[in-house]
Amino acid sequence: MNNQMELIKDDYKVILEVFEGPLDLLLYLIKKDEVDIYDIPIGRVTDQYMEYLKLMKVLDLNIAGDFIVMSATLMLIKSRMLLPVEERPDMTDEEEEDPRWDLVRQLVEYKKFKDAADHLEDLELHMENVFGRESEHVELGAPPDVDLRDASIFDLISSLNEALGRVQEEDLQEIFAEEYTVSQKVTYIVENLKIAKRLSITDLFTGMNSRQEIICTFLAVLELIKLNRIAAVQDDQFGDIVVEAREPEKNEIEAPEEALVVKGELL
Amino acid sequence: MSESTIDVLPELKQIVGALLFAAKEPLSIKRMRKAMIETGNGFAGPYEQYAKATDQQIEGALEELQEDLDKAKLGLGVAKVAEAYRLQNDAACGPFVRALLEKNQTMRLSKPALETLAIVAYRQPCLRSEIEEVRGVSVDGVLRKLIDMQLVRVVRRSELPGHPWLFGTTQKFLEHFGINTIADLPGSQELRRALPTEGKKQSTETFPEMEEELGAEKGEAEATEDESVAALDEEIQSDSSGMEDEPQIV
Amino acid sequence: MSESTIDVLPELKQIVGALLFAAKEPLSIKRMRKAMIETGNGFAGPYEQYAKATDQQIEGALEELQEDLDKAKLGLGVAKVAEAYRLQNDAACGPFVRALLEKNQTMRLSKPALETLAIVAYRQPCLRSEIEEVRGVSVDGVLRKLIDMQLVRVVRRSELPGHPWLFGTTQKFLEHFGINTIADLPGSQELRRALPTEGKKQSTETFPEMEEELGAEKGEAEATEDESVAALDEEIQSDSSGMEDEPQIV
Numbered sequence: 001m002n003n004q005m006e007l008i009k010d011d012y013k014v015i016l017e018v019f020e021g022p023l024d025l026l027l028y029l030i031k032k033d034e035v036d037i038y039d040i041p042i043g044r045v046t047d048q049y050m051e052y053l054k055l056m057k058v059l060d061l062n063i064a065g066d067f068i069v070m071s072a073t074l075m076l077i078k079s080r081m082l083l084p085v086e087e088r089p090d091m092t093d094e095e096e097e098d099p100r101w102d103l104v105r106q107l108v109e110y111k112k113f114k115d116a117a118d119h120l121e122d123l124e125l126h127m128e129n130v131f132g133r134e135s136e137h138v139e140l141g142a143p144p145d146v147d148l149r150d151a152s153i154f155d156l157i158s159s160l161n162e163a164l165g166r167v168q169e170e171d172l173q174e175i176f177a178e179e180y181t182v183s184q185k186v187t188y189i190v191e192n193l194k195i196a197k198r199l200s201i202t203d204l205f206t207g208m209n210s211r212q213e214i215i216c217t218f219l220a221v222l223e224l225i226k227l228n229r230i231a232a233v234q235d236d237q238f239g240d241i242v243v244e245a246r247e248p249e250k251n252e253i254e255a256p257e258e259a260l261v262v263k264g265e266l267l
Numbered sequence: 268m269s270e271s272t273i274d275v276l277p278e279l280k281q282i283v284g285a286l287l288f289a290a291k292e293p294l295s296i297k298r299m300r301k302a303m304i305e306t307g308n309g310f311a312g313p314y315e316q317y318a319k320a321t322d323q324q325i326e327g328a329l330e331e332l333q334e335d336l337d338k339a340k341l342g343l344g345v346a347k348v349a350e351a352y353r354l355q356n357d358a359a360c361g362p363f364v365r366a367l368l369e370k371n372q373t374m375r376l377s378k379p380a381l382e383t384l385a386i387v388a389y390r391q392p393c394l395r396s397e398i399e400e401v402r403g404v405s406v407d408g409v410l411r412k413l414i415d416m417q418l419v420r421v422v423r424r425s426e427l428p429g430h431p432w433l434f435g436t437t438q439k440f441l442e443h444f445g446i447n448t449i450a451d452l453p454g455s456q457e458l459r460r461a462l463p464t465e466g467k468k469q470s471t472e473t474f475p476e477m478e479e480e481l482g483a484e485k486g487e488a489e490a491t492e493d494e495s496v497a498a499l500d501e502e503i504q505s506d507s508s509g510m511e512d513e514p515q516i517v
Numbered sequence: 518m519s520e521s522t523i524d525v526l527p528e529l530k531q532i533v534g535a536l537l538f539a540a541k542e543p544l545s546i547k548r549m550r551k552a553m554i555e556t557g558n559g560f561a562g563p564y565e566q567y568a569k570a571t572d573q574q575i576e577g578a579l580e581e582l583q584e585d586l587d588k589a590k591l592g593l594g595v596a597k598v599a600e601a602y603r604l605q606n607d608a609a610c611g612p613f614v615r616a617l618l619e620k621n622q623t624m625r626l627s628k629p630a631l632e633t634l635a636i637v638a639y640r641q642p643c644l645r646s647e648i649e650e651v652r653g654v655s656v657d658g659v660l661r662k663l664i665d666m667q668l669v670r671v672v673r674r675s676e677l678p679g680h681p682w683l684f685g686t687t688q689k690f691l692e693h694f695g696i697n698t699i700a701d702l703p704g705s706q707e708l709r710r711a712l713p714t715e716g717k718k719q720s721t722e723t724f725p726e727m728e729e730e731l732g733a734e735k736g737e738a739e740a741t742e743d744e745s746v747a748a749l750d751e752e753i754q755s756d757s758s759g760m761e762d763e764p765q766i767v
Contacts, residue, residue, distance in 0.1 A: 020379065021404025066404050110401055112458055116389065117381035119453055123444040124375060129361020130346075130445060131368070131539040132353050133288060152378070277592065277609040284592030285610030286617055294617075302617040310612060317613075335589045341582060342527065342534030359527040360535035362560060363567070367536050367544075367552040407674070414671050421671060421682075423661055429679070 022070035185220035293351030543601030
């Protein structure tokens with residue numbers, strides 16, 4: 001696995017800023033598994049967290065140190081949970097001293113602000129249609145950066161994780177035998193999007209039996225998102241992610257209605 | 268300004284409608300009252316009645332205007348944003364206006380930006396470290412961009428070691444989201460929390476309280492009722508400079 | 518996002534009202550029809566009906582709007598100017614509008630504020646400590662107010678220990694003092710000191726460049742209009758020259 005990582009790094013480097021933090025990832029995992037936030041199965045969540053973190057490292061995403069700190073916290077909680085109740089340090093009240101409590105509190109608080117942010121988003125959407133006199137409109141300026149409409153980086157990683165899960169662990173010889181590159185896959189995706197317009201990520205991985213090929217394909221998707229050539233869209237929560245070509249192509253002119261509807265995201 | 272050529276004197280509602288229409292930014296009731304006082308004094312005669320219009324009467328006229336606009340379905344409405352009033356088009360007509368103005372590509376804030384904003388909005392004035400505590404990730408870049416966009420501003424330095432900056436939201440923030448006051452945001456009681464360190468001080472300086480304070484001050488000023496335009500000016504200035512404690516300009 | 522967030526479809530009268538309200542200049546019926554065609558085609562579904570609106574229907578909606586406005590006495594009316602329509606305030610309210618607009622909220626800056634501004638202008642991006650070095654006093658309060666007044670902004674953090682903020686002037690600063698660029702300030706060569714590390718970076722982030730970028734985008738958007746609209750455009754011809762909305766970034 002290590003060799004594989006090196007291979008990819010040398011080949012192509014996608015640095016996508018991850019603004020989402022470890023709390024986002026935890027909430028994502030909790031929501032995905034539909035577990036109770038007040039009774040987190042810490043072992044399972046920790047394993048999943050580590051799995052995502054590993055993938056993010058493989059992908060060379062620009063992840064903050066906070067992710068590492070959180071993994072340590074999770075491990076600590078997990079180990080404390082394994083201790084019999086009477087052996088836990090600083091024990092006074094069973095309810096209060098659940099090792100998970102601080103984390104739960106933090107998550108619940110963060111969730112509240114996420115909801116508040118959703119409310120702001122609704123307001124923003126509404127205000128988009130509201131103009132003052134002489135089109136006085138609050139302008140934020142700056143062109144869109146990266147278009148990750150609806151789909152978060154964790155959704156993307158989740159799809160990669162699934163694809164990798166379907167493939168057998170391969171021995172190293174096989175990895176070196178096959179020569180997949182990210183640039184090759186970039187071309188592959190761009191060509192395919194000319195025909196299909198929309199491609200589901202799952203379909204993109206279909207028929208790929210090599211972990212390296214899957215990872216290269218995934219990195220190509222990230223690269224194209226970063227270059228603003230494609231957008232990742234997710235229609236249902238935790239549904240399949242679809243990539244589609246973004247506007248600027250010259251041959252897209254016949255669809256002005258698209259322009260009305262395509263929105264950029266800031267930051 | 269001497270005599271007028273106008274035969275029929277307009278109602279307050281009409282004046283308020285015309286003022287909102289002509290203004291380039293949201294108008295406070297005081298700004299409108301000032302225009303009425305100046306006109307009343309300038310034209311004298313029957314116009315003097317306008318100089319005596321009270322804030323309550325103007326507010327009543329605004330309500331009437333709003334009701335009439337809603338009823339008549341003219342595509343317009345009155346909104347209260349950042350404690351001031353403005354005319355705006357009905358959201359339902361927005362797509363057409365956007366087509367006219369060619370504003371199809373609208374910028375939207377990303378989730379991390381919205382979350383950061385939400386924390387600043389509820390917790391202001393707050394430190395960068397407080398935002399990071401809630402979000403669990405560094406917010407340096409996001410915060411800088413929000414400041415560049417003038418959605419967040421530096422309020423002042425805290426008294427903590429190193430005197431880090433305290434951040435708050437701006438007038439533009441309220442305008443961008445069409446919010447009247449921070450207190451109107453849902454769950455603001457719950458999400459706002461006193462800080463242990465700066466707690467005492469902060470609790471007198473969060474927005475709703477400050478507004479109350481300002482309101483109280485204003486109340487006093489009105490009680491003394493110095494109707495001179497200069498006095499109004501001072502009030503308008505202190506209003507428009509935002510949540511400033513000192514009414515003087517720099 | 519092809520679905521709209523709007524539940525109730527607006528009447529033609531509302532649309533026409535909203536369009537006149539938001540427009541920067543009088544609108545011809547053709548301009549309004551174009552906006553309806555674009556929106557109708559863009560949103561499709563029930564919106565398609567708007568693409569079929571005729572000149573006669575739009576004219577009818579304008580008449581209705583005018584009648585309703587007259588009846589409701591809202592201080593506004595529709596006027597036909599050179600074959601185009603615009604909203605305007607009732608003449609009877611004119612004196613009040615003039616009183617409102619005549620008073621330009623002038624900013625009077627104090628001497629310390631002007632000095633601080635001058636230092637920021639010449640030395641930007643600069644640290645608070647640099648300003649204090651020149652002025653010999655703490656500038657914390659003054660600086661904060663200048664930021665509130667949007668004459669000074671936080672540019673970014675410096676790379677020095679503690680990462681203190683770097684300050685610079687804003688677009689509004691240029692507008693307020695009627696300056697074209699910072700380089701136009703007298704003696705700027707002499708007073709500005711070369712910033713070897715920081716200077717380079719900043720020059721790629723100046724606003725004119727961003728505006729150019731935005732301008733380029735708009736050009737593309739215009740090119741994507743479909744035939745029928747293009748035909749309408751030709752008819753509208755001279756109008757569209759004044760249509761550009763300057764991106765207002767500060």
